[in-house]
Amino acid sequence: MTKTNHDAPSGNERSLSGHDAPQRGPSRRSILQMAGGAASLAAAPAAIAQPASSEGPPTAPTTRVRLVVNGSARDLKIDPRQSILDVLRETLDLTGTKKGCNQGACGACTVLVNGRRVTSCLTLAVMHDGAEITTIEGLARGDELHPLQAAFIEHDGFQCGFCTPGQIMSGVACIAEGHATSPEQIQFWMSGNICRCAAYPGIVAAVADAAGRT
């Protein structure tokens, strides 16, 4: 059976506008999206096709789900196979949440669902109808960074930055849970977030600093 990529049922037709640097020509992201769009256009017939076998399971091509993402209610048609992560990135174009391992081991995809930190790759969006989801895009208030975002900058809590959105979302929850009481506690309670650049000392310092300020 052809293995199709069901992760991207939409989001491939996005225009070049509305991204990080719209005034200065195509951004790296928009170029990547164009390339991805071309590739998945070619694959589109396979992705849309229903299972060929007549004894295949009944599948609805789309399921309706309402998610409240960063305070905005979004009524979505999704494939039941889509994780929250894929809905955020591919359907809602919120690419701040990162796809690292896609198996719950790295923590890069951490978001808050109803205030609790979860790995968004390991849960189906269809299971969360009505849920409130907070992503890295929802932390700042206008131009004012969340205290933990500011602390990550101040304490050099990253190098390449790929794990950072997950680290910060996990850190926000870690502080709210009351688990940021000492460097040792922070290390233990942040251990679901891997940083391959090993910026751990800065991450721990940032979480401790922000915890002390809130």
Place this chain on the structure above:
Amino acid sequence: MLPFSFEKVRTEQDAIRAAAAGARYIAGGTTLIDLMRDEVERPERLVDINALPMADIRADGADLVIGALARMSDVAAHRETKRLQPLIAESLIEGASPQLRNMASMGGNLLQRVRCPYFRMLDAACNKRDPGSGCSAIDGLNAGHAILGTSNHCVATHPSDVAVALVALGATMRVRGPQGERAFPVEELFRLPGDTPHLEHTLHPGELIVEIRVPGGPYARQARYLKVRDRASYEFALVSAAVALETEGDTIRQARVAVGGVGTRPWRMRAVEEALRGKPVGRDTFTAAAHLALEGTRPLSHNHYKVELLPRTIVRALEMAGGTA
């Protein structure tokens, strides 16, 4: 991920009816979705049971009663868990990561699949995934595998931490299914692999875990979980030990001991418990008793170290519980 049909149920009857007709229950999904993405698990129907009222955590006299849908993090943080069964809280916190503990249900924790790498490697032989295909781990990379309860067909360990504590404490579980309700010790949930390693548990088709009951005991407050692993946190056990002691002065009245990371299921150590009874608290007693844990062990090519690590882990856990660590 292969297509599946998805149904969210509001009543236990609907859930059981769907499962009896072949649907798979999904709660936290932390094991199932991962394995579905790899096409190791290929359910055609999922039934989402998260709306069922089974997430309660409460005290019933001296017993701790945990709903099967209670999340690991909620059970660990609950006042009654800490008051009645601190061993349950400690073993939960030592498992997985904060994010996963927020998602994973207690019932799902018990039913989680093995972490043997060959199980999820579709091009490797694995009797659990593909009965009769063989076991790649027996002559493969088996440093993390079991030394107790293995067969020539499977050597994977059961990965749960809290299951080790539940088995040590003699917890029971209540299940409901098409044939009605029954209760049995958690220890009896787990099958040995034998020559049918694809059959991992003793639930009947359609049965739903409803709740777990941890009986109170005079040893419950003097109980510790020690997990030895390759990282300080967020890693599966190489060896772990859940121990509970009832002492009177310097004398052990009774002990409970179970171990993880070494068995094809959570492993109660009754011979060790018996050897501790009536003896003075101290390293000599602990060492002599822990040595009995090695009875019946069958190390593989890469996990001989567990033969040394197992009794040492038990001794250290006993010292922690006995206040002599």
